[in-house]
Amino acid sequence: MTATDAAGSVRPPVPPSVAFVRAGESAPQPAPSSVAGPWAWIRTNLFTGPLNTALTILLVLLAFWTVPPIIRFLFIDAVWSGADRASCIYTAERTAVGACWAFVRDRAAFFTYGFYPIAERWRVDVFFVLLAIGVVWLLNLRAPRRDLAAIYAFAVLPIISFIFLSGFPALGLPTVPTNLWGGIMVSIVVSAVGIVISLPLGILLALGRRSTMPAAKLVSVIFIEFVRGVPLITVLFMASVMLPLFVPDYLQPDKLLRALIGIALFASAYMAEVVRAGLQALPKGQYEGAMSLGLSWGQMMRLIILPQALKITIPNIVNTYIGLFKDTTLVVIVGIFDFLKAIEAARIDPQWAAPTVSATGYAYAAVFYFICCYAMSAYARSVEARLAVADKR
Amino acid sequence: MKKLLVTAALAAATAFAASAASAQTLNAVKQKGQLTCGSNTGLAGFGQPDAQGNWTGLDVEYCRAVAAAIFNDPTKVKFVPLSAKDRFTALQSGEVDLLVRNTTWTISRDTSLGLEFGPVNYYDGQGFMVRKSLKVASAKELSGASVCVQQGTTTELNLADYFRANKLELKSVTFATSDETIKAYDAGRCDAFTTDASGLYSERLRLANANDHLVLPEIISKEPLGPSVRHGDNQWWDLVKWTHYALLTAEELGVTKANVDEMLKSDNPDVKRLLGAEGKFGEAMGLTNDWAYRIVKHLGNYGEMFERTVGQGSQLKIARGQNALWSKGGLQYAPPIR
Numbered sequence: 001m002t003a004t005d006a007a008g009s010v011r012p013p014v015p016p017s018v019a020f021v022r023a024g025e026s027a028p029q030p031a032p033s034s035v036a037g038p039w040a041w042i043r044t045n046l047f048t049g050p051l052n053t054a055l056t057i058l059l060v061l062l063a064f065w066t067v068p069p070i071i072r073f074l075f076i077d078a079v080w081s082g083a084d085r086a087s088c089i090y091t092a093e094r095t096a097v098g099a100c101w102a103f104v105r106d107r108a109a110f111f112t113y114g115f116y117p118i119a120e121r122w123r124v125d126v127f128f129v130l131l132a133i134g135v136v137w138l139l140n141l142r143a144p145r146r147d148l149a150a151i152y153a154f155a156v157l158p159i160i161s162f163i164f165l166s167g168f169p170a171l172g173l174p175t176v177p178t179n180l181w182g183g184i185m186v187s188i189v190v191s192a193v194g195i196v197i198s199l200p201l202g203i204l205l206a207l208g209r210r211s212t213m214p215a216a217k218l219v220s221v222i223f224i225e226f227v228r229g230v231p232l233i234t235v236l237f238m239a240s241v242m243l244p245l246f247v248p249d250y251l252q253p254d255k256l257l258r259a260l261i262g263i264a265l266f267a268s269a270y271m272a273e274v275v276r277a278g279l280q281a282l283p284k285g286q287y288e289g290a291m292s293l294g295l296s297w298g299q300m301m302r303l304i305i306l307p308q309a310l311k312i313t314i315p316n317i318v319n320t321y322i323g324l325f326k327d328t329t330l331v332v333i334v335g336i337f338d339f340l341k342a343i344e345a346a347r348i349d350p351q352w353a354a355p356t357v358s359a360t361g362y363a364y365a366a367v368f369y370f371i372c373c374y375a376m377s378a379y380a381r382s383v384e385a386r387l388a389v390a391d392k393r
Numbered sequence: 394m395k396k397l398l399v400t401a402a403l404a405a406a407t408a409f410a411a412s413a414a415s416a417q418t419l420n421a422v423k424q425k426g427q428l429t430c431g432s433n434t435g436l437a438g439f440g441q442p443d444a445q446g447n448w449t450g451l452d453v454e455y456c457r458a459v460a461a462a463i464f465n466d467p468t469k470v471k472f473v474p475l476s477a478k479d480r481f482t483a484l485q486s487g488e489v490d491l492l493v494r495n496t497t498w499t500i501s502r503d504t505s506l507g508l509e510f511g512p513v514n515y516y517d518g519q520g521f522m523v524r525k526s527l528k529v530a531s532a533k534e535l536s537g538a539s540v541c542v543q544q545g546t547t548t549e550l551n552l553a554d555y556f557r558a559n560k561l562e563l564k565s566v567t568f569a570t571s572d573e574t575i576k577a578y579d580a581g582r583c584d585a586f587t588t589d590a591s592g593l594y595s596e597r598l599r600l601a602n603a604n605d606h607l608v609l610p611e612i613i614s615k616e617p618l619g620p621s622v623r624h625g626d627n628q629w630w631d632l633v634k635w636t637h638y639a640l641l642t643a644e645e646l647g648v649t650k651a652n653v654d655e656m657l658k659s660d661n662p663d664v665k666r667l668l669g670a671e672g673k674f675g676e677a678m679g680l681t682n683d684w685a686y687r688i689v690k691h692l693g694n695y696g697e698m699f700e701r702t703v704g705q706g707s708q709l710k711i712a713r714g715q716n717a718l719w720s721k722g723g724l725q726y727a728p729p730i731r
Contacts, residue, residue, distance in 0.1 A: 085708065090601050106444055115446040179473060182446070241479045244486040252488070255473075335434060335474040337442075345435030345442055350708035353437070353598030355579075358572070 073098040073356075074363065081105070088354035099360040100352070107346045111364070114182015114337050123164045123173065124185050130157060130164075131192070139379060141386070154196065165189070178256035182337035184368070186256070190263060190328040190338065195321055197264040202271025207301065209272065210279055220272070227269035232330055235262045240334035259331045267324045274316040278309030311387050318380035322373045340365055418490055418622070418629035419463070419679045427469045430456035431489035434474040437595035438703035438711070439495050439515075448472050451702040452493040454692055455514055455620060459491060459636050461691040462684040481506050484623060491633060493620040495591075502621075509630045511620040512637040515703075516715035516724050518612035519551050520590035522597060525607050527584055532611035536561040541583040543567070543574050547614070552587055555613040575599065589616055594709045612715065632678045639685035641727035642667050643694035645718055650693035653686060666730050674730060685730075695725065 033039050046056040077098030079088050088100035104111070113121050134157045137149040165185075167175035181189070208220030227235070239262040244252050253261075282305060290300040310317070332341040343361040346352065422428050432453060433440030440450040457467035475483050475494055484492045485507060495517070496502070498510040521532050521540070529535060532555070542549050544567040556563035566583045568574040575596045578586035588596065593608050600606055620637075622630050643649070646664050648656045656664050665671040668689075669682035676682060692698060699716060700706045717723025 085598065089603070110442060110444055110446050113446065115442065118445060177471070179471060180446075237479070241482045241486075244488055245482065332434070333476055334479065335476055337434075337474065341434070342442075348435055348437045348595065349441055349443070350437045350595055350598055351443075353595060353708060355599060355601050357599070 073359075075099075084351050085354045085357075088352070088357060090355070097354070097356050099363060100354055100357050101360060103346075103352045103354075103357050103360055104364050106352070107342075110183060110346060111339060111342050112184045114186060114342055115180040116176060116182065116185065117180065120167075120174065120176055123176075127161050127164050127185070128188075130160060131188070158196075161189075178254050181256060183342045184339045186331070186336060187325075187328050187339040190256075190260060190331060191325045193260050194263045194267045194324050194328070198267035198271045198320070198324065199317070201264070201268035203275050203306070205268060205272035206275035206279060209276055224269045224272050227266055228273070232263070232266050232327055233333055235266050236330060236334050238262075255334065256336060259334055259336055263324070263328065263331070267320065270320050270323075271317070274313050274320055275309065277316065278311075278313035279305065281312050282308055314380055314384055314387070318376055322376055325372060325376070326369060339368065418626045419632060422463060422490055426464075427471050428456060428460045428463065428491065429471045429473060429489045430459075431475045431480055431483050431492040431494055432456065432472045433494045434476055436495055438591060438707060438709045440472075440474075440493075449702065451515060451698060452495060452618075452620075454698045454702060455493045455637070456491065458640060458688045458692050458698075459633060461687045462632065462636055462639075462680055465687045465691075467691045481508065484508065484621065487623075490629075491620055491622055495618045496621060498617045498619055498621075507624040508621045509624055511622065511630065511633045513617040513619040513724075514637055515591070515618045517589050517591050517616035517618050518715070519548055519587060519614040519616070520593050520612055521609040522578075522586045522593045522606050523584060523609060525605055529609070532609050532613065533559060533561070535585055537564065538584040539564040539566050539582070540585045540587055541566050541568065541574050541578040542587050543571050544569055548588055551614040571596075590714075591703065591709075591711060594703075594711045598708060628679055632680065635678065635730075636688060637695070638727035638730070639667065639688055640692075640695035640698065641718065641725050642730055643685065643689045644696040645720065645727065648689055648694060650689060650691075650697060653689045657686070663730070672731070 030036070034043070047053045075098070077096045079097065079100050079102050082088060082100075082102035083106075087102050088097055090097055109118075109121070113124055116124055134149070134153040137143050138146065138153045143149065163171070164173065165176070165181070166178070167173045169175060205220045205224055208216040209224065211217050211220070236259055239258040240255060243258060286304055286308065287300070290304040295303065329338055329340045331338050332344075337345065343365050347358045347361045430453075432448060433450070435441045436450070436452075438450055439452045440448060443449050453472070456470045456472070460470045461467040463469075473483065473489050475489070475492070480492055480494050480496065481502075483489050492508075493514070495515070496510075497517075498513065502508060503510050521535065523529050523535075523538075527538075529538075535556075540552060540563065542552055542565050549565065549567065552565060553563060555561075566577065568577055571588065571592075574588075575586065577583065579600045586593070586596070590608065590612060597603050597606050597608065620633055622633055642663075643653075646656075646661065646667060648664060648667065653668070657668055657670060659665065662671065666674065668686045669675060669684065673682055675684040678684070681687075693701075696713075696718075699713065703709045703711045704713065713721070713723060715724045717725065719726040
């Protein structure tokens with residue numbers, strides 16, 4: 001504070017020796033605890049009214065009631081190593097048995113590769129690595145040469161994967177029939193094929209359904225409505241059981257291939273409806289604007305309509321993908337050992353028959369599926385956030 | 394809907410059966426170089442994968458025995474895991490050559506599905522498990538006891554029949570799934586638990602304290618489990634049947650995996666005929682005469698297979714019971730090889 005303040009009134013200068021006048025600026029006080037700080041946050045967010053207070057107390061109680069036993073089961077009382085059921089059963093000394101992780105460790109290879117011959121399992125590892133490279137390269141926006149990544153992921157990767165997984169005797173890779181495939185490997189192959197095929201096919205079907213050409217429209221509508229009208233289990237059952245009855249022996253497609261086709265077609269029908277929702281959400285002016293620029297139908301769709309329609313439907317597309325990923329567990333009804341079925345088959349093994357083995361197996365499955373699904377939804381959120389920047393301008 | 398589909402599929406399959414079966418299954422199997430065997434998708438002791446991903450179990454070994462008889466190599470089997478729903482159609486359509494999937498032999502399955510059932514490789518039946526602390530030694534003492542049972546199964550019906558026939562008072566406690574049923578029994582909701590005897594032994598191991606529980610000796614229903622083949626190819630059916638009989642005969646004569654080579658020199662005419670030193674029984678089935686030698690050499694006799702997969706050599710520790718040889722009080726009886 002100087003002697004002359006903004007108002008212009010003149011005061012005599014204060015000599016520094018006078019003690020009752022503050023010379024320097026006082027340090028800012030922290031905001032009162034009722035508006036800032038953890039207590040204020042708690043008050044304004046958790047205890048604003050009777051309803052909120054009651055809910056808060058209820059949820060805290062619920063957490064106290066559920067979380068400690070889960071942690072106890074999964075970690076504190078868990079058995080981490082052992083050779084068979086003897087390490088996971090109740091004994092006089094061991095009165096509390098939590099998750100039997102020893103079982104998961106013993107069977108981890110089976111959960112991952114199924115019946116794949118042990119000497120050839122490195123090929124599955126190669127497939128996992130190639131797939132991971134493809135996913136990271138294609139989905140990471142800062143990665144270099146993403147145009148090559150698309151070629152790699154959609155053309156090179158499927159061919160190399162097929163050669164590695166199925167075998168190519170000329171290259172010294174013995175053939176591994178698909179009845180030996182299993183575990184996480186099958187779950188990933190089935191969902192990857194479903195995800196990769198369903199989007200383009202779904203877009204085609206959606207465009208067909210909105211088309212003015214009667215034939216294309218009719219075919220699309222019949223396909224979508226028919227496939228959506230039956231449960232996936234029925235589709236798989238038909239593909240697996242009925243098909244072989246009506247085709248000669250030498251034409252019988254592989255059991256896994258039948259399931260793959262069934263799942264891909266099923267997912268496409270759902271994807272078509274998701275994409276159609278996006279197409280219909282676009283104002284008519286977008287179509288008219290594109291046409292008035294003299295764009296052909298193909299250019300209009302490729303440059304104007306589909307980019308916007310797909311952007312709107314990202315949450316729904318990812319939703320369909322997550323649903324599809326989890327639906328792949330249904331292939332078990334046609335006798336394919338996916339990840340969940342591998343756990344199911346191992347948990348009944350008398351070698352590991354112990355009270356908590358089933359729960360442990362399912363916990364392992366839950367962790368796997370959660371990580372995969374959460375990764376998908378997290379990536380989708382980041383893409384949405386990036387695309388939404390355009391809307392905020 | 395699904396039931397309708399199955400019925401339609403089976404009806405269609407029966408029509409196809411005649412044409413499918415006229416093809417010589419044995420020749421087709423030899424040509425493919427492997428036996429395709431319909432197996433369980435996972436049943437303790439009968440068909441389940443081990444840590445290395447190899448199929449193990451009593452039913453699995455039956456398939457391996459047939460492969461050993463044909464190829465002298467028990468690994469030449471392709472296992473096709475089949476669910477209960479699609480097992481018969483898979484056999485009908487020719488997807489599998491042989492179905493060994495703990496399938497109960499009943500008149501309706503035998504006569505209306507276009508199948509032939511082979512010999513019974515495991516006599517199962519419904520039994521009871523109780524806590525040892527209950528101090529019950531026989532199912533007849535269970536009057537007034539509460540029994541945990543899975544809803545809507547033949548098990549539930551058999552239970553009611555048995556209690557009524559024996560004038561016992563029944564308090565059944567039913568659950569929708571077998572997992573729930575065994576959990577409830579373990580938690581003390583009921584005094585006894587009932588399901589097929591082979592299942593009792595595997596479920597017992599999953600209880601909190603397996604040693605506190607006892608499987609009662611009574612078997613109250615008939616569940617003969619065995620292999621089945623398509624109707625019409627009698628040569629193939631003979632082969633499947635006599636594989637089992639060879640295993641039984643080997644046990645009866647004391648021929649084991651360990652001593653089969655010594656037994657080749659035996660003077661016993663029964664052993665000579667079994668192992669192919671005398672007679673041409675293998676050729677009559679389209680095999681070599683040492684077919685039974687091959688089976689025993691690779692897999693042992695029936696007793697060895699039984700003990701290894703479900704008996705004392707396994708965690709299940711199921712007693713031989715009805716599955717003992719006829720000469721030891723069981724039901725396993727093989728016609729003579731001559």
